[in-house]
Amino acid sequence: MRQQLQHIREQLANAGLKATQQRMVVYHTLLETMHMHPTAENIYEHVKPENPSISLGTIYKTLDTLVACGLATRVSTASGYMRYDANMDRHNHIYCANTREIIDYHDAALDEIVQAYFERKNIPNLKITNIHVQINGDRIDPEQRIHIQE
Amino acid sequence: MRQQLQHIREQLANAGLKATQQRMVVYHTLLETMHMHPTAENIYEHVKPENPSISLGTIYKTLDTLVACGLATRVSTASGYMRYDANMDRHNHIYCANTREIIDYHDAALDEIVQAYFERKNIPNLKITNIHVQINGDRIDPEQRIHIQE
DNA sequence: ATCGCTGCAAAGGTTTTGCAACGAG
DNA sequence: CTCGTTGCAAAACCTTTGCAGCGAT
Numbered sequence: 001m002r003q004q005l006q007h008i009r010e011q012l013a014n015a016g017l018k019a020t021q022q023r024m025v026v027y028h029t030l031l032e033t034m035h036m037h038p039t040a041e042n043i044y045e046h047v048k049p050e051n052p053s054i055s056l057g058t059i060y061k062t063l064d065t066l067v068a069c070g071l072a073t074r075v076s077t078a079s080g081y082m083r084y085d086a087n088m089d090r091h092n093h094i095y096c097a098n099t100r101e102i103i104d105y106h107d108a109a110l111d112e113i114v115q116a117y118f119e120r121k122n123i124p125n126l127k128i129t130n131i132h133v134q135i136n137g138d139r140i141d142p143e144q145r146i147h148i149q150e
Numbered sequence: 151m152r153q154q155l156q157h158i159r160e161q162l163a164n165a166g167l168k169a170t171q172q173r174m175v176v177y178h179t180l181l182e183t184m185h186m187h188p189t190a191e192n193i194y195e196h197v198k199p200e201n202p203s204i205s206l207g208t209i210y211k212t213l214d215t216l217v218a219c220g221l222a223t224r225v226s227t228a229s230g231y232m233r234y235d236a237n238m239d240r241h242n243h244i245y246c247a248n249t250r251e252i253i254d255y256h257d258a259a260l261d262e263i264v265q266a267y268f269e270r271k272n273i274p275n276l277k278i279t280n281i282h283v284q285i286n287g288d289r290i291d292p293e294q295r296i297h298i299q300e
Numbered sequence: 301a302t303c304g305c306t307g308c309a310a311a312g313g314t315t316t317t318g319c320a321a322c323g324a325g
Numbered sequence: 326c327t328c329g330t331t332g333c334a335a336a337a338c339c340t341t342t343g344c345a346g347c348g349a350t
Contacts (some may be wrong), residue, residue, distance in 0.1 A: 011320080018324050018329060040315080055332045060315060062330095074228035076284065080340075082230055094276065110267060114283065117260060124246065125296050128287040133264065136224065137278040146275050168304060168349050190340080205307045210340060212305095230315075231339080 015069035025051055026062040030086040037075050037083040037093075063082065069098045075102060076134070092133040094146065099139050103146055114117060154181065158221075165219035175201055176212040180222060180236040181223070187225050187233040187243075187252040242283040244296065249289050250270060253296055 008027050009019045017023070029043050036042070039058045047054055063084050066072040068121040075093065079100075087104060090111060094103040115130055139146060159169045167173070179193050180255050186192070190209045199205055212236050216222040218229065225233040237254060240261060242262075244253040264281055289296060 020324070020330065022331070054330075056314095057316080057333075058331055065318095076226040076228045078224035078226045080230075080232060082228075085292055094273070096276075097279070102201070105273075107271075110264075113263060113267065114260075117263065118285070121243070121257075122254075123296065123298060125290050125294055126246075126285075126287045127290050128285055129247065130286045132284040132286065134282040134284055135268070135273075135276075136280045136282065137276045140275050140277050144237075144275055146273065148273060170305065170349070172306070203307075205309095206339095207308075207341080208306055214341095 003106070004091070011069070011071055016105065017065065017069065021051075022054055022058050022148060023062050023065070025054070026059060027066060027071065027086070030063075030084060034086045035104060037084055037085050039081050043084075062076075077102075090130070092135065094135045094137065096146075097138050099142055101139075103148075105133075105148060154178070161219065161221055167215065167219065172201075172204055172208050173212050173215070175204070176209060177216060177221065177236070180213075180216070180234060184236045185254060187235050189231050189233055193234075226282075227252075240280075243286065244285045244287065246296070247286065248290050249292055251289075253298075255283075255285060255298060 001106045005024060005028065008024055009094075012019045012023060025047055026043060029046050030038065033042070038046070040056065040063055043063075044054070044056045044059045047059070053082050063072065065086070066086070067074060071088070072084050073088070083102065089106065092105040092107065092110070094105050096103065098123055110133065111131075114133065117125065118128060118131060155174060155178065158174060162169045162173060166274070175197055176193060177217050179196050180188065183196060184190070188196070190206065190213055192207050193213075194204070197209070213222065216236070217224060221238070222234050222236045223238070225235050233244055233252065239256065242255040242257065242260070244255050245251075246253065260283065261281075264283065268278060268281060
């Protein structure tokens with residue numbers, strides 16, 4: 001955790017950015033709550049108790065900054081809310097329509113199959129940067145968590 | 151095209167909805183501009199010259215209606231804008247980062263592979279309703295269209 | 301004629317912006 | 326000390342809503 005803060009500091013320095021309290025806190029929170037793909041508002045509420053003077057505008061600016069320097073990404077939604085993800089490992093998302101969750105889905109075998117498919121396919125005039133499989137569905141039992149085994 | 155308007159009329163009737171001028175025009179435009187996955191604003195601008203009295207609020211309400219009765223879907227974006235798609239055939243999307251386009255990508259073989267994969271996989275407590283492959287990339291030559299051959 | 305739908309304008313919610321004060325390097 | 330960053334509040338956006346009047350059935 002001290003190590004993680006050090007890591008954050010380095011990443012920001014590499015991008016030529018100051019390691020301010022606010023950035024440290026926001027990025028740390030984003031890492032902590034990564035699995036829920038929070039909105040700016042979510043992070044604000046999470047951070048405010050221990051940082052009462054932080055402003056929502058700063059959260060937005062910081063998230064933009066993190067995305068710009070490759071420490072986070074925006075998550076595609078059809079909901080109108082912007083959600084953020086600090087998990088930069090190659091992974092896919094399960095979208096639960098009934099619970100509105102977005103669940104990480106790591107699956108190297110799937111990624112391999114899909115990537116191989118597109119290498120064979122070769123779409124002209126397109127340089128593919130990344131492929132993302134969006135699994136839409138519903139939790140059958142909304143009380144029970146979805147647990148993924150590779 | 152007359153046939154298409156008839157089809158629209160039937161679909162609306164089936165859903166217990168009145169076939170108003172506005173709905174006909176909006177849906178017709180959405181079908182015509184399907185390939186560009188327009189925003190509500192896009193449709194408004196497209197429609198206004200020939201329907202000066204139509205309001206943007208009506209466009210939004212109509213798009214909601216079309217989505218609710220299964221004639222259109224919302225397209226996932228990481229941009230904050232809501233985009234709509236009247237193409238209800240099973241298909242995927244190519245997201246061009248440099249041109250901001252969303253291009254339809256039909257590929258039955260890919261769909262087959264992915265679907266078979268998840269049938270084998272069976273994620274516990276999840277009922278999959280649909281799987282969507284998002285191909286992110288850049289046009290190499292922004293002047294030249296991307297043309298897909300199956 | 302009825303009741304659902306439209307147009308308008310106002311409100312709502314999220315995200316961005318401008319600028320003086322602040323603080324990390 | 327300097328210049329990038331923050332906090333605040335206002336503005337800019339996109340989308341939704343309320344309601345009187347209109348029009349499809």
